[in-house]
Amino acid sequence: MGSTVSRESPSNRPTFTVHGRLYRILDVIGQGAAATVYRCEDQNGDQYAVKVFDFSPPHRSPTVQRAQNFDKEARILKFMSRRSRHFVYLYDYEYNRHENLGYMIMELGEGSLRDKLVGLPLNDRHRRIYWKQIVAILKDLQNSNVVHADIKPDNIILVNNVLKLTDLGIAFRVATPINTVRRGRIQGTLGTSTYLSYFQYHTVDFFPVISFSDYMAPEVFSHQSGVKSDVWSAGIILYEMTYGSPPFYGIFDRNEKAAAIASGTPILFFPERNRYLVDCMRRCLQPNPYARPNSHHLVAHPYTRM
Known part of the structure; x- marks a missing residue:
């Protein structure tokens, strides 16, 4: 029926x-x-x-x-x-x-992780609890050969204090969880600029990125996405939970922000007492996806195991 x-x-x-x-x-x-x-x-x-x-x-x-x-x-x-x-x-x-x-x-949730991030750092306890669950999400994706491609706080909901990923609209399956895969196209609109025109001119079948966000990995702008792209997005969430905002939050023009992310502009890591926390963020936010850890590396990282 x-x-x-x-x-x-x-x-x-x-x-x-x-x-x-x-x-x-x-x-x-x-x-x-x-x-x-x-x-x-x-x-x-x-x-x-x-x-x-x-x-x-x-x-x-x-x-x-x-x-x-x-x-x-x-x-x-x-x-x-x-x-x-x-x-x-x-x-x-x-x-x-x-x-x-x-x-x-x-199933109905009680709100999203976005509701917990209000421009201020989370306390150590909640940050560790959420990070362990985010790593579990990455592990389950990688073990299933699935790339979500849009991990961000808005797409992570809480159900009885358990973080759950939703909105798999641009997710895709891969044959093996290789470092990165080349995709046919990225759909959506971002706007027009000299920066976007450059990519449209030099990349065949490139379409600007849908719903541009602070959590997108640099390689997405060169028409690639994979399990390591999800790791980058998780690293941005950890950064926001630590410092209160994503790395390039202060850039208000989204085309300038896209250019900063795509070009691998160095990210500033402010001093933190927990050196394992900073090390984990640095590893997740390596601009080169081949240098980033995968989910199994993150499971074994000292910060995740704390």
Whole structure:
């Protein structure tokens, strides 16, 4: 049975079905470029998060391609959420061709890691607890030959004090967890600048980066991404948990910031009493991905083992 959306509800809230099971939307949790996440409940009153994708035109990408991306994201999340407790659990999903809507029914969290990062360093205890779990996320990704490619605090939610990764929209599988892989293209928009024009001129089939963030690895801008790119993103989170903001936070023009990251501009590490902490950050934030540790190295690092 297909999914249908109806606004005829006793509470005047929208309802929808996924594989014949009725849900009612309660409120909005978050919104991104590809989908909106709502809090919803089923007929028993059990609450979930539902990620709703609207494939209706107009949109830059064809509907078929976006539907395929939806299915890919759901399949990878289903695979990972059944292998690791550090991935938000996917209960069900369905794409309705007639209404051009897609639904992912997931477990409901209590907020994201972003909510814990308010421009101030975390205390030592919480930083270590979160870092151990982030390393566990990296290990589970690498052991499954999956690259997330968009690790950031907004995509890490807390469920009963457990960090869980979500939003696998640009995640992909690799044959082996090699250091880095070359991708066909990177979709999205960043804007136009001399810097972006340079890459468009010198790189075949390059598309500017989607949702540019402070957590992207330098090699992403040269059209490469892999398990070491996820390590860089984790290192930026550790840096933010330590100092209160990412390394290039003070650069407000995002094209200038992109240029700083892509060129491997040296990162300033302020003095810290814990030398293992600084060493861990330095290793994760090596501009050369081949010089970065993988997840298994991080598991054995003295800071992770503290």
